[in-house]
Amino acid sequence: MLKVGLVGVGGISGAHIPGWENMKEAELVAICDIRPERMDKYTNYRKYTDFDEMLDKEEIDILDICLPTYLHVDFAVKAMEKGINVICEKPISLKEDDVKRAYDTAEANNVKFMIAQVLRFWPEYEFVKSCYETGKYGKLLSGVMSRLGSMPKWSFDDWMRDVNRSGLVPYDLHIHDLDFVVWAFGKPNNDTMRRAKKENQDYIAGIYDYDDFFIMVESLWCASSDFKFKSGFRFQFEDALLEYNDAKLTIYEAKGETVMFNVSDGKSMGDIGLPSTNAYENEIEYFMNCVLENKPADKVKPQELSDVINILKKF
Numbered sequence: 144m145l146k147v148g149l150v151g152v153g154g155i156s157g158a159h160i161p162g163w164e165n166m167k168e169a170e171l172v173a174i175c176d177i178r179p180e181r182m183d184k185y186t187n188y189r190k191y192t193d194f195d196e197m198l199d200k201e202e203i204d205i206l207d208i209c210l211p212t213y214l215h216v217d218f219a220v221k222a223m224e225k226g227i228n229v230i231c232e233k234p235i236s237l238k239e240d241d242v243k244r245a246y247d248t249a250e251a252n253n254v255k256f257m258i259a260q261v262l263r264f265w266p267e268y269e270f271v272k273s274c275y276e277t278g279k280y281g282k283l284l285s286g287v288m289s290r291l292g293s294m295p296k297w298s299f300d301d302w303m304r305d306v307n308r309s310g311l312v313p314y315d316l317h318i319h320d321l322d323f324v325v326w327a328f329g330k331p332n333n334d335t336m337r338r339a340k341k342e343n344q345d346y347i348a349g350i351y352d353y354d355d356f357f358i359m360v361e362s363l364w365c366a367s368s369d370f371k372f373k374s375g376f377r378f379q380f381e382d383a384l385l386e387y388n389d390a391k392l393t394i395y396e397a398k399g400e401t402v403m404f405n406v407s408d409g410k411s412m413g414d415i416g417l418p419s420t421n422a423y424e425n426e427i428e429y430f431m432n433c434v435l436e437n438k439p440a441d442k443v444k445p446q447e448l449s450d451v452i453n454i455l456k457k458f
């Protein structure tokens with residue numbers, strides 16, 4: 144049984160903690176947050192407010208990092224230098240140099256490291272990639288991906304609204320879809336960016352060009368907190384249009400059939416309005432199995448993370 148520690152019991156931990164609880168071959172034994180009240184509702188784990196103390200006292204095989212972005216790589220490096228495998232929330236960092244720093248540390252200490260880019264583990268998104276690769280619906284012609292939410296006001300010390308600590312909409316929202324685009328279709332040949340930003344709102348759009356198709360990705364922080372989070376996509380293939388909205392994927396075949404693709408029966412988790420999916424559990428299970436079977440955790444590759452940061456820098 145692998146032993147797991149988790150640091151950062153904020154918004155996204157509400158998806159990771161239930162994920163670990165469902166694993167049969169791993170046990171979450173300890174959690175850590177500098178705000179002790181964040182851990183009040185958990186009674187099954189040892190609790191720490193000091194990360195170094197958790198590392199000293201616990202013998203863990205895996206650390207799950209759910210900290211604010213600006214702490215990801217420093218905390219990951221510290222744990223990996225103690226021989227601990229690390230799964231870490233996106234984005235790896237705002238700085239491309241950190242990609243090498245993290246992966247070099249993993250290699251030097253013979254441990255596994257993975258950034259949890261959740262769309263790579265999301266069945267409906269994985270299906271789009273497989274359609275592109277197999278040509279099931281003919282050639283891909285275009286795609287539109289969108290991720291729209293309200294300006295985040297829940298984060299610890301308001302770090303999310305600080306450009307130097309979160310990178311704002313590009314590194315908070317756009318990165319999800321852009322990472323998928325780079326994973327599924329490779330690095331784009333060309334990109335065009337637009338941004339409409341005011342103090343309390345931020346909208347960005349990127350068009351990513353490939354030889355025979357283009358993908359548009361839009362991301363928004365709306366000023367009003369009444370605006371409910373929504374994400375989805377539309378991919379236009381020669382023989383079908385794939386549309387994902389309200390956690391449902393519909394395939395509109397050109398020959399007349401309309402098919403519902405339904406594999407996600409996940410529940411919405413946590414307290415920050417995350418969409419319904421089992422993808423968070425899927426990424427945890429994938430990483431756990433890589434550690435158990437000593438397989439490379441290479442579904443997310445360092446070059447792809449670097450490519451994404453280099454594109455996001457242009458916003």
Ligand SMILES: NC(=O)c1ccc[n+]([C@@H]2O[C@H](COP(=O)([O-])OP(=O)(O)OC[C@H]3O[C@@H](n4cnc5c(N)ncnc54)[C@H](O)[C@@H]3O)[C@@H](O)[C@H]2O)c1
Nearest residue numbers: 151152153154155176177178209210211212232233298299
């Ligand atoms: N994959 C997704 O869908 C998704 C969704 C939301 C957030 N995220 C990512 O998850 C990360 C965390 O985001 P969040 O919304 O949970 O933020 P958050 O501010 O709600 O949570 C971060 C937590 O870390 C704690 N913390 C801060 N400094 C600490 C320290 N030195 N030691 C221990 N604990 C410390 C805070 O007290 C807080 O509880 C971000 O990098 C974000 O990009 C991913």
